[in-house]
Amino acid sequence: MEALKKTPLYETHLKLGGRMVDFGGWNLPVQYSGIVEEHKAVRERAGLFDVSHMGEARVTGKDAFAYLQKILTNDIATMTPGRCRYSMVCYENGGAVDDVLVYKYSDEDYLLVINAGNTAKDLAWFEQNLFGDAKVIDESPLWAQLALQGPRFLDVLKEAGVSGPLPEKNYTFVPETVVAGIRCMVSRTGYTGEDGVELYCKASDGPALHAALCKAGEAYGLLPCGLGARDTLRFEAGMPLYGHEMDETVTPLEVGVGFAVKLNKEDFIGKQALLSPAKRARIGLHLLERGIMREHCAVYCEGKEVGKTTSGMPVPTLEGSYAMALVDISFAQKDEFEVEVRGKKLKAARAAIPFYKRS
Numbered sequence: 001m002e003a004l005k006k007t008p009l010y011e012t013h014l015k016l017g018g019r020m021v022d023f024g025g026w027n028l029p030v031q032y033s034g035i036v037e038e039h040k041a042v043r044e045r046a047g048l049f050d051v052s053h054m055g056e057a058r059v060t061g062k063d064a065f066a067y068l069q070k071i072l073t074n075d076i077a078t079m080t081p082g083r084c085r086y087s088m089v090c091y092e093n094g095g096a097v098d099d100v101l102v103y104k105y106s107d108e109d110y111l112l113v114i115n116a117g118n119t120a121k122d123l124a125w126f127e128q129n130l131f132g133d134a135k136v137i138d139e140s141p142l143w144a145q146l147a148l149q150g151p152r153f154l155d156v157l158k159e160a161g162v163s164g165p166l167p168e169k170n171y172t173f174v175p176e177t178v179v180a181g182i183r184c185m186v187s188r189t190g191y192t193g194e195d196g197v198e199l200y201c202k203a204s205d206g207p208a209l210h211a212a213l214c215k216a217g218e219a220y221g222l223l224p225c226g227l228g229a230r231d232t233l234r235f236e237a238g239m240p241l242y243g244h245e246m247d248e249t250v251t252p253l254e255v256g257v258g259f260a261v262k263l264n265k266e267d268f269i270g271k272q273a274l275l276s277p278a279k280r281a282r283i284g285l286h287l288l289e290r291g292i293m294r295e296h297c298a299v300y301c302e303g304k305e306v307g308k309t310t311s312g313m314p315v316p317t318l319e320g321s322y323a324m325a326l327v328d329i330s331f332a333q334k335d336e337f338e339v340e341v342r343g344k345k346l347k348a349a350r351a352a353i354p355f356y357k358r359s
Helices: 010-015 035-044 064-071 116-128 153-160 203-220 227-236
Strands: 019-023 026-031 047-050 055-060 084-090 096-106 109-114 135-138 143-149 173-179 182-187 196-202 223-225 280-287 298-301 304-314 321-328 336-341 344-351
Touching: 010 026, 010 203, 026 035, 026 227, 035 047, 035 223, 035 227, 047 203, 055 064, 055 116, 064 109, 096 116, 096 182, 109 116, 116 135, 143 153, 143 203, 153 196, 153 203, 173 203, 182 203, 196 203, 203 223, 227 304, 227 321, 280 304, 280 336, 298 321
Parallel strands: 047 223
Antiparallel strands: 019 026, 047 143, 055 109, 055 135, 084 096, 096 109, 143 196, 173 182, 182 196, 280 321, 280 344, 298 304, 298 336, 304 321, 336 344
């Protein structure tokens, strides 16, 4: 059996008492103090996540822009250096290879951040579709990535010490700034529904940066957070997760990320398939009876099975059990559903996604 991969912060997690689990072949902390406690810290104060398992691919060369326009569903023509953008990468059938973040350094230099479990598959797809003067380099082993999220994130950064600019607007980044004496690329992005930043530094600097931010965050109630809170936070914020809400059989239009698909763009892989109307839609559900909806529960409407849940859990910020589901598009606007939980059909109501929005 293949040994689990470790991020540069593996020893840090052990020291902090992280409960380690196998996450897609990586040895990562699911929690430290407790999922609900960590979730609340992010919603109310600040939380710090190690996301160094994410993949990074550098795309360079004179044809880097043309190449990315071909493999990405979003249009990067309007991007200026210092901006980042969410996009999907699709197969010819419109199904998702992955969802990615694209960082533009220049017309000939971009960084793609990709899902950890998809890194090898994505890199193979990128290579397979290369053309002209464009190169794809796997930079994943070079980076440590930390996500500092929550309303007090700026206080924590200032306490740690910042020399240089910070990104002021969402989906912008600063290629180099010094945080706690460590050179970082700082991005105004996150996967929690809260304000915050993601900091990219040299892999070897990851543990020192994490320690400095934890120390600086003591005054503001910051907690180190694990995968458990990362999942509950992204779920409440209605953010899709590859392998749950999306995969090679689900199109971006079905999952509700049509904003990242620009059909007026000249051509991209999957465009022809995406010109056809979506057959399914992602909806939110709130359980009206006792029970917990998890993924893969059958969803019924008017006595007919119309889809399946893709993620489900009790949400810490709101009372009750919620789920996201992929259902037949003709039932997507209905209000009353039933969800099969442990062999019993329980009443559920359609709920707006995201379930939680920061005020």
